[in-house]
Amino acid sequence: MSILGTKGLSVAVKLFLDMVFLGGIIIYISLPFTMKWYFALLGNTSSENYYFLLAFLYVTGLFSLDIVHQLRKIFKTLTRMNPFMMDNVKSLKSMAIAAFAISATYIVKLFFYNTILTMIVTMIFIIAGLFSIILSEVFRQAVIFKEENDLTI
Secondary structure (H helix, E strand, O other): OOOOOOOOHHHHHHHHHHHHHHHHHHHOOOHHHHHHHHHHHHHOOHHHHHHHHHHHHHHHHHHHHHHHHHHHHHHHHHHOOOOHHHHHHHHHHHHHHHHHHHHHHHHHHHHOOHHHHHHHHHHHHHHHHHHHHHHHHHHHHHHHHHHHHHHOO
């Protein structure tokens, strides 16, 4: 099985990302209703927790949707067998900014609702942001080499 192209693994991953993106939008829109349902299920009547967590989920959800959207754009270029382009560099930088924004939001959450999972997720998104920045620079260098190579032929 090939990785790139219209019959490769990248098409399956792109379809999966499309479903995740659509599901994420549905969850994002339904957050107030699902949060109220969840709080009622727990028997929690504190509106302080509700509003903090709702704002927290809206912020992290928005940046998460941006990350999935940027991944979809990258996988679209993989399907076209042209991954080394500046659009992918911009997508990776955007993903890094979104990952750092999510980690900053989780750092704020650490002060109000500290858990081990919150600390772990914070570290994961910091690492993901650093990885995205480094990968964007690798792609930028590859684009430069590709453009120079295309000019010599």
